[in-house]
Amino acid sequence: MELTHQQRIELHGFNNLTKSLSFNMYDICYTKTKEEREAYIDYIDEQYNADRLTKILSNVSDIIGAHILNIAKQDYEPQGASVTILVSEGPVDDAKEEAFKESPGPAPTAVVGALDKSHITVHTYPEYHPDDGISTFRADIDVATCGEISPLKALNYMIQSFETDVMVIDYRVRGFTRDVSGHKLFIDHEINSIQNYIPDDVKDQYNMFDVNVYQENLFNTKCKLNQFDLDNYLFGYTKDTLSKKEQEEISHKLNKEMDEIFYGKNMS
Template sequence: MSEKLKLYGFNNLTKSLSFNIFDICYAETQKDQKEYIEYIDDMYNSDRLITILTNLTQMIGAQILNISQQDYEPQGASVTILIAEKTMVPMGKTHVAHLDKSHVTVHTYPEYHPETCVATFRVDIDVSTCGEITPLSTLDYLIGAFDSDVITMDYRVRGFTRSLKGKKLFMDHEIHSIQEYIDKETLKEYNAVDINVPEANLFHTKMVREKICLDDYLFNTNIEELSKEKKQDIENRLKKEMTEIFIGKTV
């Protein structure tokens, strides 16, 4: 399916990518935990999220129809963008008709556990497109746009379109795994697992960082002031948090 398909009418396949990332860090005191939430809330406010989603929209060749944004108290933000693959301006008309409507949404959820001192920042991104646009090409950008320690991704193609001869087509591009759309150098940094149902055009991939550089996970804490035992304890807490999110089970 490398060549462009010749279709009867237009491509009305719906392609949905659900992308969840988790950024983990260690905040020792209640003051540090509060400041971490404030830092994340400011770093990824709705204006910053709009910039990220606008870049994503440009990458997939879509155009923005409408933007809705909201920042929440005490923390969190949401952005929804309505997009279209193309527009049609009928001759002699003053209105614009939009075809292949789609949307992109993002929601943030910063939180921390006061006992373990582990803070987790979760970002949920959903990209739904209709037509030739596929959101898979944006994965490297999304992974790089956030500090991604644990990632879960779901990609599904729904509906069908028709060839010129009337044959139903339930997929318009070749895919065996979401990992095919992620840079190989990026994949080297993660342990990645697939759970796919190709006969249903459903693909699931989850990833967790292979190695932890402790200094990158400390918030308001100087690593030089920590004992060897304390460093190991913090690393164990971080790994436990990542493992539980990765496998979807409390251990």
Template sequence: MDNKLKLYGFNNLTKSLSFNIYDICYAKSEREQRDYIAYIDEQYNSERLTNILYCVTEMIGAHVLNVSKQDYEPQGASVTFLIAEESMIPSCIEPETVVAHLDKSHVTVHTYPEFHPGTSIATFRVDIDVATCGEITPLKTLDYLIGSFDSDIITMDYRVRGFTRDIDGKKLFMDHKIASIQDYIDNATLQRYDAIDINVYQSNLFHTKMLIKDVDLQNYLFNTDVYELPPKTRLQINNNLRQEMIEIFSGSNVY
């Protein structure tokens, strides 16, 4: 993406990256489940999510115009950034009087902790959307965002809409090369996951799903030591964890 195309006038392409990250955990008792929710709310409150989005906007070279953040009861948080490719506040005008235009877009994140009522499996879901205009592309933020959360399952969608023109007037419906979202994820990260693509190239639609390969049970137990559990219980919990992951990954009720 360092080799920029020579364009005629304004780049009218809109690029949207949306993905869900799922972190799976086992919390058996109601007390453990309440403690888990409290832990997640503390770890991923709106303040921390805001700091993550500030890093994202810096990585894509955008300017933050407005920040809205909210923590929810009993759990969850949301943060929304309004961003622009260039600074939209003239030095001669007071910031509070500005109604900014044109190449602005947004970055959002929402969190949703919930429990499977039959298996005591907790699923913490994070929804992230990065929508940009012009030359800015959100794909370069993937490694950072995946690494910012404990990501067991990841589903990603990338879409480029609209068109721009080169200096000869030819319409361009894509201003950078892409065959797969996976091309923009570090190999060390990809090696930890099973990944599949479902792409519609003629419509500039790209979809990738990733499922963690190795499940170390101790990493999925909340306030419980794996050696305190009998082997049969360990096996059942491990099966429940894997079944939950497979169903979320496949998008269907397999079991």
């Protein structure tokens, strides 16, 4: 149900719908030796350390129109990092109408709206297969807002902030708010797919499919790169240093890893 600006003003009390966006990205790499694996982990820890992640989440906060109340960040040993930001209601102006349109958000320019009792978190998980040469970096970002604006407006920026081979994106609207007559509203904006918030040039790069439960306001989109170039997955060297057989074997391992993540199951 799409509400007019006047209908939104006439809600009874505060709009306390909770909108949660979970963005999981995966970067896959082939690391032939123990030294290469350790170098890859060091690279990821440097590239996505707590300070850089804090900057990314701060920009997300700007995009959804929030004020930062508190930041907690940590780099872990031997690897990984976490950042949690508490945010509160941001400024509101005429641009709030833009928050209800099914279109990609900025990358990044400010989008303003009313929200409160909200948080943004990120956790990173660099890891590698013990003996198969595959290294995988995963970052989980969660944006939870209470109020009118949807965290989906920050999705475009988040996609462009990471080197991503596979993405798993979940969006859910929880709770309800009431209009002045007491009628419950379980969602306050129209949505039929998370893909509506992803730019066309990004969608062209990925194979995507949705699993949506509309009656429960649950939306899921999975994305996997549709172009494969082995050079983009080798750490510290290029494919022309490998034999044809090695190229084929490594390509098979990498594609199998991405397929298993994309489909959520082990494949023989």
